[in-house]
Structures are given as C-alpha cells and as structure tokens.
Amino acid sequence: MPYIDLKNVTYTYPLVKEPCIKDISVSIEKGKFYAIVGANGSGKTTLCNIIRGFIPGFYQGEIEGTVELEGKSLEEYTLGELTSKIGYVFQNPFNQITGARDNVYEEIAYGLENLGVEVPTIRKKVEEVMELTNTAYLADKNPFELSGGQQQRVAFASVLALEPDIFVIDEPTSQLDPKETERVFDIIDKMKKMGKTIILVEHKIELIAEYADDIIALEDGRVVKFGEKHDVLSDLSLIEKGIDLPQTVLLADELRKMGIPAKEKIITKQEMIGQLKQIMGK
Ligand SMILES: Nc1ncnc2c1ncn2[C@@H]1O[C@H](COP(=O)(O)OP(=O)(O)O)[C@@H](O)[C@H]1O
Ligand SMILES: [Mg+2]
Structure with missing residues (x-):
C-alpha cells in the first residue's frame, strides 16, 4: 500500500478559470526521499500544500480526485493529526520563527x-x-539575530522536535549560500537515515542527483516524469520543459556525440569520474 497516494488530482484556485494542478497521480512510499522539480509557476508549492492537507482547506478552491495518507482520505484527518504527521519547512526561515521566545x-x-x-x-x-542540526552552539542566541543558514537549521530543529514522519520542505536553500546549502542537505540526509519520508522542492539539481531517491517533474501543473532519479534526470527532453539537468548528464551526452561510449544515466560527479576512469582504462 502506498504511504501517500494522489489519484487524478486536479485543483483550481478560487477566482481563476484554469486548474493549476492537472490530473496528478503519484504514489509516495514511506521512508523515501522525493524531490519535486519544475519551472517557476509549474505548481510545486501548490502540490506541497495539497500533500500536507492545506488545500483545499485553507486556500479554498476546487479539488477533484483523491489524496490518501495510509489508506485514509486526508479529509478524514483533523488538522492537528495532519500537523503531527507532516512537518513543513518554509522557504524563508524567518517566517518559521515564532517570535514568542x-x-x-x-x-x-x-x-x-x-x-x-x-x-x-x-x-x-x-x-x-x-545535535542533529548543529545548532547547540546557538542555544542562547536570539533567533532573529542569526544568519539565514543558522535560522534555517533552527527551523529544521523546531520541526524535527515534534517528530513528524513526513517532511514537506519547499525550497529551503533558495536564500542560502553554497556552504549553508550543503549543511541543510546534510540534515535532510540524516532525516532520511532516520526513516523519515521527505518531499523536497529544490532547484539545485546536482544536490538532488546526489541525495534524492525519486523525482517528480512538473510542467504547467502536470507530472511530465516521475520515477527513480537516474531515469528522470537523464531525460534530455526535460530541458525544454524548463527543468535543469545535472552537468554530468550534458557532458555524457557530449561525449557520446564525440563517439566516446559513455554509459547512459550518469547523473552525479562521482558516477562520471568512475565512467571516465573506465574509458581511460584506469
Ligand atoms: N493563491 C493563488 N490564487 C491563484 N493562483 C495562484 C495562487 N497561488 C499560486 N497560484 C498560481 O498557480 C500556479 C502555480 O503556482 P505555485 O504552486 O506557487 O508554483 P511553483 O511553486 O512551482 O512556483 C501559478 O500560475 C501561480 O500563479
Ligand atoms: Mg513555489
């Protein structure tokens, strides 16, 4: 049985004509790490809000199809039940800080x-x-006086403390530098090793290629590709759909055009290094 199951989900925001989510069916398995990719406006955030039960509840509008968690429709859960099962991390950590402490x-x-x-x-x-988020040294600091990366780690810690099984994380690194971004991925990786189910919206495709399991690729509210990361991220047709692919995929394609027999589905730097060593007979 899938853990989270979306069947033929179509959703239209209030006061607009065209649906922004169009006939999406995806099954999410427990303990896996999913990345949602797609151009701006393709429906990533809306899909997150459907999965965490905030649509149609908070946003209203019209939803068709079914969304189930552990075999039960999301509508049958109370908001309290949903928020204890599904943790949400905001894009801007500033918005996650309560200001109450x-x-x-x-x-x-x-x-x-x-x-x-x-x-x-x-x-x-x-x-x-x-300990898990490397924030112990910040314990006495005011949350509003932290750097963006530190704030984001505190946000992760606040959500982790409540022990949800599922984490929906919408572009957590968009305002962070590369070093801070690596630290956030390190936390997500630890969460995965704890058996958490992770649904992450993220543009940094090289990091997705390294850390995620499966990819949900969206274009204009539709799933254009869904599956194991090697299968999805090596699909060159995604480029015209506004989806970035890892540099190694493009490099492997160039090598093949030059007559150098690079293997299919090389998506990480490490895999490319292995492949180049093989080609060079090392
Ligand atoms: N509250 C809203 N009311 C009407 N349209 C919206 C609302 N929020 C988002 N949209 C539209 O829905 C589409 C998908 O938005 P969104 O899910 O935020 O995409 P993404 O996160 O991929 O950038 C966009 O065309 C956006 O303009
Ligand atoms: Mg968004």
Missing part, C-alpha cells in the same frame, strides 16, 4: 511546550535535535 533553545522547545510535554522530555528532545 527570545533564544534558540526556547524557540526549538516552543512546539513541545504547547503540546504540554514534560520539561525533562523537552530538554532531552531539544538537545537531540540541536
């Missing part, structure tokens, strides 16, 4: 406090997620 430790503890969790349990959990 003036240091990082308390900011991360805030959600657990609201749930009435006992103080020793909170302390243990907060220390655990601070």
Whole structure:
C-alpha cells in the first residue's frame, strides 16, 4: 500500500478559470526521499500544500480526485493529526520563527511546550535535535539575530522536535549560500537515515542527483516524469520543459556525440569520474 497516494488530482484556485494542478497521480512510499522539480509557476508549492492537507482547506478552491495518507482520505484527518504527521519547512526561515521566545533553545522547545510535554522530555528532545542540526552552539542566541543558514537549521530543529514522519520542505536553500546549502542537505540526509519520508522542492539539481531517491517533474501543473532519479534526470527532453539537468548528464551526452561510449544515466560527479576512469582504462 502506498504511504501517500494522489489519484487524478486536479485543483483550481478560487477566482481563476484554469486548474493549476492537472490530473496528478503519484504514489509516495514511506521512508523515501522525493524531490519535486519544475519551472517557476509549474505548481510545486501548490502540490506541497495539497500533500500536507492545506488545500483545499485553507486556500479554498476546487479539488477533484483523491489524496490518501495510509489508506485514509486526508479529509478524514483533523488538522492537528495532519500537523503531527507532516512537518513543513518554509522557504524563508524567518517566517518559521515564532517570535514568542527570545533564544534558540526556547524557540526549538516552543512546539513541545504547547503540546504540554514534560520539561525533562523537552530538554532531552531539544538537545537531540540541536545535535542533529548543529545548532547547540546557538542555544542562547536570539533567533532573529542569526544568519539565514543558522535560522534555517533552527527551523529544521523546531520541526524535527515534534517528530513528524513526513517532511514537506519547499525550497529551503533558495536564500542560502553554497556552504549553508550543503549543511541543510546534510540534515535532510540524516532525516532520511532516520526513516523519515521527505518531499523536497529544490532547484539545485546536482544536490538532488546526489541525495534524492525519486523525482517528480512538473510542467504547467502536470507530472511530465516521475520515477527513480537516474531515469528522470537523464531525460534530455526535460530541458525544454524548463527543468535543469545535472552537468554530468550534458557532458555524457557530449561525449557520446564525440563517439566516446559513455554509459547512459550518469547523473552525479562521482558516477562520471568512475565512467571516465573506465574509458581511460584506469
Ligand atoms: N493563491 C493563488 N490564487 C491563484 N493562483 C495562484 C495562487 N497561488 C499560486 N497560484 C498560481 O498557480 C500556479 C502555480 O503556482 P505555485 O504552486 O506557487 O508554483 P511553483 O511553486 O512551482 O512556483 C501559478 O500560475 C501561480 O500563479
Ligand atoms: Mg513555489
């Protein structure tokens, strides 16, 4: 049984004519890492909001088709049940900070406090997620005085503290530099190793090629390709659909045109290095 199952989902925002999500069917398996890719306006954020049950609830509009979590329609869950199962990380970490607490430790503890969790349990959990996100050294700092990357790690820690099984993460690195971006991917990788199901919207295709399992490629509200990352990211026809492909895919294609027999579906630098060594007989 799929973990999250979308069948023929079509969604139209209020006051517009054309649906922005068109007949999408995808099955999400537990414990896998999915990346959603597509040009701006292709429906990535809307799809995230459908998966986390905020559409049609908050946004209204008209939805057709079915969305199920563990065999039960999302409509049958309360909002509280959904938010405890599905954690959401914002694009801009600034929007995730509650402002209700003036240091990082308390900011991360805030959600657990609201749930009435006992103080020793909170302390243990907060220390655990601070370790995981490398934020312990920021414990006494004001969350609003952190760098973007530090804020994003605190945001991840706050969501992780609540122990959701599923993480929906919408462009978490768009405002971060390469080093901070690597740190965020490192956290996501750890989450995956903890058995979490991850649905990530991200443009940095080289990092997706390295870390994700499966890719959902969108164009204009439709899924144009869905499957294992090697199959999806080596499909050159995605370029005209506004989807970036890894540099190694383009390089392998050039090599083939030059008569050098590069293997199909090389999507990471490491795979390309292996291939070049083989070609050069090393
Ligand atoms: N609240 C809204 N009302 C009407 N149209 C919207 C709303 N939010 C997004 N859209 C439209 O839906 C389409 C998909 O948007 P979005 O899901 O944000 O795409 P992406 O995240 O891929 O950039 C776009 O054409 C956008 O203009
Ligand atoms: Mg978006």
